Amino acid sequence: MSPLPASAALALGDDALVLSHRLGEWAGYAPVLEEELALANISLDLLGQARILLSLVGDEDELAYLREERAFRNLQLVEQPRGDFAHTIARQLYFSSYQRLLYEELARGDDALAELASKAVKEVAYHRDHAEHWTLRLGDGTAESHQRMQQGLNALWRYTDEVFEPIEGLSVDWPTLRERWTEQIAHVLQQATLTMPSGPQGDAWTAGGGRQGVHTEPFGRMLAEMQHLHRSHPGAAW
Amino acid sequence: MVTAGPVEETPLERKLREAAGSVPDPELPVISLAELGVLRGLRVTGPGRVEVELTPTYTGCPAIEAMSADIERVLHQHGIPEVTVRTVLSPPWTTDAISADGRRKLKEFGIAPPRTTGPATNGPVAVDLAIRCPHCGSTRTTLLSRFSSTACKALHRCESCLEPFDHFKELS
Structure with missing residues (x-):
């Protein structure tokens, strides 16, 4: 096996952990029971990935619960508040499409990341399927569902540039990955009668520095909630 | 060792x-x-x-x-x-690893077993495109949700006997 790119495991592990937490916030709030279960299941898959990835770097609990905001290497996309259901689906579409393409490529490697990627890519395929079907249903649904879906897509678009920033330690053909991602998203949105957001993917004020530890304001509040129990009761167990 | x-x-x-x-x-x-x-x-x-x-x-x-x-x-x-x-993660588990006995028991328990995705190791190759209701055997079934009570199952409803049921999703 090739030596492990720890920085990469941290970046991908943080993506999975943070998105898992954001999806978990839907417990008790999802529009229907089936979706509550679906989002919780996707969250659980991501938490499983995060546990394996973070364990490649160090102690999973210490990394998840005792790091400060600036030490996290996740994308700013995954830390954004969950918003309404359409907003969450827009993020799921953007992220699961990216994660599937990335994991497909990583699965071809020969390091510890490849083992995880070839396992997780199958789960992520279901996540993407779920996001795609909801995008079609909301986009091609009522006037209100269409408008909310479009709003979610537009609002999160600015965070999608950072997604293709090369991760240290990974040999991935990023421009090709970006091209395929853009094609896939455009295809789904067209079928869903939605419009591909046209603004810049990055923006002056969203530096897109998640991989360098620069995060947006809502992330600090999310971490406070996520880490509060562990910090208040060190070593607590069920 | x-x-x-x-x-x-x-x-x-x-x-x-x-x-x-x-x-x-x-x-x-x-x-x-x-x-x-x-x-x-x-x-x-x-x-x-x-x-x-x-x-x-x-x-x-x-x-x-x-x-x-x-x-x-x-x-x-x-x-x-x-x-x-x-x-261990590698090689990744697939639903084809579930034995014939295991599939039969799932069905008897009311869970539609996963369809086999790889080449059959022995016996005839079963071609089963629709998800079959584990209660009445009808193939007139509808997917209600891709995720059910656990990550490995999807929720379906039988249009013949109207019972909802879980389907063990294929993972190949």
Whole structure:
């Protein structure tokens, strides 16, 4: 096996952990029971990935619960508040499409990341399927569902540039990955009668520095909630 | 321990593997770990010392910890004081690892078993495109949700007998 790119495991592990937490916030709030279960299941898959990835770097609990905001290497996309259901689906579409393409490529490697990627890519395929079907249903649904879906897509678009920033330690053909991602998203949105957001993917004020530890304001509040129990009761167990 | 190539299973290892394999799945107790195909191997690494390899169905499957604890308990009962259960990811588990008996038991329990995705190892190749209702056998079924009570199942409804049912999703 090739030596492990720890920085990469941290970046991908943080993506999975943070998105898992954001999806978990839907417990008790999802529009229907089936979706509550679906989002919780996707969250659980991501938490499983995060546990394996973070364990490649160090102690999973210490990394998840005792790091400060600036030490996290996740994308700013995954830390954004969950918003309404359409907003969450827009993020799921953007992220699961990216994660599937990335994991497909990583699965071809020969390091510890490849083992995880070839396992997780199958789960992520279901996540993407779920996001795609909801995008079609909301986009091609009522006037209100269409408008909310479009709003979610537009609002999160600015965070999608950072997604293709090369991760240290990974040999991935990023421009090709970006091209395929853009094609896939455009295809789904067209079928869903939605419009591909046209603004810049990055923006002056969203530096897109998640991989360098620069995060947006809502992330600090999310971490406070996520880490509060562990910090208040060190070593607590069920 | 260093071994050159695969080592033949000793009678003791066989007995212990069968004991570990007979542990019921914590979430679907009708099916055993052996039938689910998650028990990858068992080796006696020293006197009173056994190492077991277990693979998760899904990366985040919370049942894996209960499975490990149950295997340890059963092997302790078989006189093995030192049991190490290792989780292995590679090669990834697929639903084709579920045995024919396991599929039959799932169906009897009211869960539509996963369709086989790989080449059949023996017997005729079953071509089954629709998800069949485990209650009445009808193929007139509708997908309600891609995710059900656990990550490995999807929720369907039978349009013939109108009963909802879980389907063990294919993972190939």
